Amino acid sequence: MKKKSLLILLVFLLVFLPTRVYAADGKSYDYDGYTYNYWWNAVESPAAFQLDTVIDEADMGGIKVQGFNDVATSEDGHIFLVDTLESRVNITDQNGSFIKSLKVIRDADNKIVIDESGAQLVFNAPEGVFYQEKNKELYIADTGAERIVVLDGSDYTLKRVIKKPENMAGVSEFRPSKIVVDSADRIYVVVQSSYEGIIELNPDGTFSRYFGVNSPSVNFLDYFWKSISSDRQKEQMKKTFAPAFNNVALDSDGFVYAVTFDAAAEHMVFRLNSGGKNVLREEGNTFVIGDIHKMNRNEQSQFVDVAVKDYGTYAVLDKYKGRIFLYDFDGQLLNAFGSLGKTKGSFSMPTGITWSGDNLVVTDSALKCAYILKPTDFGKAALQASKSYYYGDWDEALVQFDNILKLNANYEVAYVGIGKNYLMKDDYKKAMYYFKLGNNREFYSKAYNGHRGEVLQDNFGIIAVIFLAFISLILYTEVRYHKKESGHK
Amino acid sequence: MKNKILKEQLHYLKYAMFHPFDGFYEIKYRGKGSALIASVILILYGIMQCVSYQYTGFVMNMNAIFQMNSVSIFISALSVFLLFTVSNWTITTLFNGKGNMRDIYIVLGYSVVPMLLLNGLTVFISNFVITEEIIILRSLQGIGVVWFVFILLAGLCIIHEYSFAVNIKTLLATAVAAFIIVFLGILFFSLMERMYYFVMSVAQEMVRRIN
Numbered sequence: 001m002k003k004k005s006l007l008i009l010l011v012f013l014l015v016f017l018p019t020r021v022y023a024a025d026g027k028s029y030d031y032d033g034y035t036y037n038y039w040w041n042a043v044e045s046p047a048a049f050q051l052d053t054v055i056d057e058a059d060m061g062g063i064k065v066q067g068f069n070d071v072a073t074s075e076d077g078h079i080f081l082v083d084t085l086e087s088r089v090n091i092t093d094q095n096g097s098f099i100k101s102l103k104v105i106r107d108a109d110n111k112i113v114i115d116e117s118g119a120q121l122v123f124n125a126p127e128g129v130f131y132q133e134k135n136k137e138l139y140i141a142d143t144g145a146e147r148i149v150v151l152d153g154s155d156y157t158l159k160r161v162i163k164k165p166e167n168m169a170g171v172s173e174f175r176p177s178k179i180v181v182d183s184a185d186r187i188y189v190v191v192q193s194s195y196e197g198i199i200e201l202n203p204d205g206t207f208s209r210y211f212g213v214n215s216p217s218v219n220f221l222d223y224f225w226k227s228i229s230s231d232r233q234k235e236q237m238k239k240t241f242a243p244a245f246n247n248v249a250l251d252s253d254g255f256v257y258a259v260t261f262d263a264a265a266e267h268m269v270f271r272l273n274s275g276g277k278n279v280l281r282e283e284g285n286t287f288v289i290g291d292i293h294k295m296n297r298n299e300q301s302q303f304v305d306v307a308v309k310d311y312g313t314y315a316v317l318d319k320y321k322g323r324i325f326l327y328d329f330d331g332q333l334l335n336a337f338g339s340l341g342k343t344k345g346s347f348s349m350p351t352g353i354t355w356s357g358d359n360l361v362v363t364d365s366a367l368k369c370a371y372i373l374k375p376t377d378f379g380k381a382a383l384q385a386s387k388s389y390y391y392g393d394w395d396e397a398l399v400q401f402d403n404i405l406k407l408n409a410n411y412e413v414a415y416v417g418i419g420k421n422y423l424m425k426d427d428y429k430k431a432m433y434y435f436k437l438g439n440n441r442e443f444y445s446k447a448y449n450g451h452r453g454e455v456l457q458d459n460f461g462i463i464a465v466i467f468l469a470f471i472s473l474i475l476y477t478e479v480r481y482h483k484k485e486s487g488h489k
Numbered sequence: 490m491k492n493k494i495l496k497e498q499l500h501y502l503k504y505a506m507f508h509p510f511d512g513f514y515e516i517k518y519r520g521k522g523s524a525l526i527a528s529v530i531l532i533l534y535g536i537m538q539c540v541s542y543q544y545t546g547f548v549m550n551m552n553a554i555f556q557m558n559s560v561s562i563f564i565s566a567l568s569v570f571l572l573f574t575v576s577n578w579t580i581t582t583l584f585n586g587k588g589n590m591r592d593i594y595i596v597l598g599y600s601v602v603p604m605l606l607l608n609g610l611t612v613f614i615s616n617f618v619i620t621e622e623i624i625i626l627r628s629l630q631g632i633g634v635v636w637f638v639f640i641l642l643a644g645l646c647i648i649h650e651y652s653f654a655v656n657i658k659t660l661l662a663t664a665v666a667a668f669i670i671v672f673l674g675i676l677f678f679s680l681m682e683r684m685y686y687f688v689m690s691v692a693q694e695m696v697r698r699i700n
Contacts, residue, residue: 442620
C-alpha cells in the first residue's frame with residue numbers, strides 16, 4: 001500500500017514538475033530562436049547561441065566602463081573592447097579575464113609618446129578597433145582625434161599614427177569610426193554619415209579612393225515630381241544622398257562586408273568586391289534584410305555590425321529589435337535570436353559583434369558590458385554543417401544536417417542540404433523527397449528531371465509500343481475514312 | 490424528350506465555343522441555351538480553382554497548401570462572375586442592351602468552358618514538368634484566357650446587339666459599376682456593423698440602468 005502511494009507520488013512529481021530544464025550553472029541564458037520559411041512565416045527554432053560570459057566593469061580590474069562601442073578579436077584569443085566615453089581600449093582573453101587597458105600610448109622603450117603639439121598621445125573617443133593577423137598589428141580608429149593609431153599586437157607599443165591624408169578628395173571629414181585592414185595592408189575606413197563611401201587608404205597612409213557604392217532606393221512619387229520640376233525648384237528640394245555605411249568587416253577571401261541602417265538604402269548588407277560592387281549572395285528564402293515586415297518599411301532591422309566566419313557564414317547585429325541574424329554564404333537565414341531588454345542576456349543598445357573562434361562576442365553601449373555567446377548543440381551542428389558544405393565535405397555535411405533535423409525538424413536549410421547531397425549521388429527519389437520538405441523548387445526540378453529520365457529509360461519499350469499503337473490507330477482511321485469517301489463517289 | 494433537349498443544349502455549348510457569333514445568336518433567339526448548364530460550368534470552375542490550388546505540381550505550385558481554404562477560394566472565384574453579371578446588366582439596361590440577366594449569365598458560363606478545360610489540362614501536366622518547361626504550360630493557360638475573352642466579347646456583342654466599340658465602352662462602364670457595387674457593399678456592411686454595436690450598447694445601458 002505504501003509502495004503504491006509512493007509510486008503515485010513519483011508519477012505526480014514527474015508530470016507536474018517543470019519539464020523544461022535550464023542549465024543550472026547560473027550564467028547561461030536561453031534565447032528563443034526562429035527562422036523564416038518559404039512563405040516568409042516566422043518558424044520557431046532553437047537558438048544557435050546561448051549566453052556564456054558577461055564582461056562588465058567588475059571584470060576590468062578597477063577600470064571604469066561607460067559602454068563598449070566596438071570589439072575585435074585576434075586568433076590567439078584576445079578580445080579588444082573599445083570604450084568611447086572613457087577613451088580606452090580594454091583587452092581581455094577569450095574567457096573575458098582582464099589583461100590590459102590602453103589609454104596612454106607608449107613607444108617601444110616604454111616611454112609615453114608625445115605628439116607634435118607637445119601633449120601626450122592619448123586616445124580621444126575612439127570608436128573602432130581592428131586586429132590584423134598578418135603583421136600582428138592593432139589598428140584603433142581614434143575618432144575624436146581624427147587619426148588612426150597602429151600598435152604592435154604583442155606589447156601594444158606605438159608603431160605609427162595615420163593622420164588625414166593630404167591628397168584626400170571629397171567633402172568627407174576624416175573622422176575614422178570603424179576600420180578594417182586587408183591582407184594587402186590596404187586600410188578601409190568608415191566615417192559615419194559620409195555619403196561618399198568607405199575611404200580606402202594605401203598601406204603607407206595615403207588616400208587611394210572612395211570604395212563601395214550604396215544606392216538609395218528611389219520613391220516613384222519623388223521621381224515623378226523631380227522629373228517635372230524646373231532647376232530652381234530642384235534646388236529647393238531635399239537632396240537624395242547615397243546612404244552611408246555604418247560598419248565593416250573582412251572575410252577570408254579579402255572581400256569587405258559592410259552594413260548600413262539608413263532607411264533609404266536599397267540593400268542592408270554588402271559584400272564588396274575589389275571594384276566596390278556588391279556581390280552578396282541572396283539565394284535564401286528571404287533577402288538579407290533581417291526581420292521581414294510585410295506592412296511597414298519603417299520597422300525594418302537596423303544593422304550596426306557584421307561578423308564574418310572564414311567559411312562565409314556571417315552574423316549581423318540589429319539594434320532595432322536587439323537581434324542577431326545568422327546567415328550562411330548563400331544568404332540563407334540559419335537562425336535569428338535575441339531581444340531588447342535590461343536583463344542579463346538581452347540587449348539595450350548593441351554596437352559591435354565579432355567571432356572569437358566559434359563563439360560570438362557582442363558589445364552593448366547602454367548596458368556597459370560585452371557578452372560572450374557560445375553555440376548551443378543546434379548552433380554547433382548548424383555551423384559545422386555550413387562549414388562542411390562550404391568546403392565541399394559532403395559526407396560530413398550530411399551527418400551534421402541529420403543531427404540538426406533531430407534538434408529542429410523545421411529547418412529548411414538542412415532538408416535542402418541533404419537533398420543536394422542525394423542529388424549529387426544521383427539518388428533522385430530521395431533528393432526529391434528532401435527538396436520538397438525544404439521547399440526548394442529549383443533543385444526539386446533538377447532532381448525530378450533526373451528521375452523522369454530514368455523512368456522514361458526503364459519503360460522505353462512500353463512507351464514506344466503505346467506511341468506506335470497510337471500512330472497506327474490514326475493511320476487506320478484515316479485510311480478507312482478515305483475508303484468510305486471514295487465509296488460514296 | 491428531356492434527354493433530347495439536354496443533348497441539343499450540349500451541342501450548342503460546343504458550337505458556341507468554336508462559332509460564338511452564330512452559337513450565341515441561336516442561344517438567345519431560338520432558346521437553345523440553359524442557365525442550368527451555365528451554373529454547372531461555373532460551379533465546376535470554382536471547384537477547378539480549388540483543385541489547381543492543391544494539385545498543381547510542386548514545381549509550379551507556390552501555394553502554402555497547409556493553410557488552404559477551399560470555401561474562400563470557391564466563393565472568391567465565383568463572386569467575380571456574379572459581380573460581372575449584375576454590373577454588366579445594370580449598365581447595358583442603361584445603354585439599350587437587348588440582353589437580359591439570364592442571357593449575360595449564360596454567355597459568361599459558356600465562355601468559361603475553354604478556360605476550364607485548359608486549366609484542368611495544365612494542372613494534370615504540371616505534375617510532370619521541370620522548371621524550364623513551365624513556360625509551355627503558362628502559354629497554354631494564356632490561350633485559355635484569350636479564348637475566354639474572345640467568346641465573352643463575341644457573346645456580349647450578339648446578345649446586346651452592340652457593335653464592337655459600344656461593347657468595349659459598356660465593358661469599361663461595367664468595371665466602374667462593379668467598383669461602385671463593391672464600394673457600396675463595404676459601406677453598407679460597415680454601417681450595419683456600427684448600427685449593430687450602437688443598438689447593442691444602448692440596450693446594455695438600458696438593462697444596467699433598469700437593474
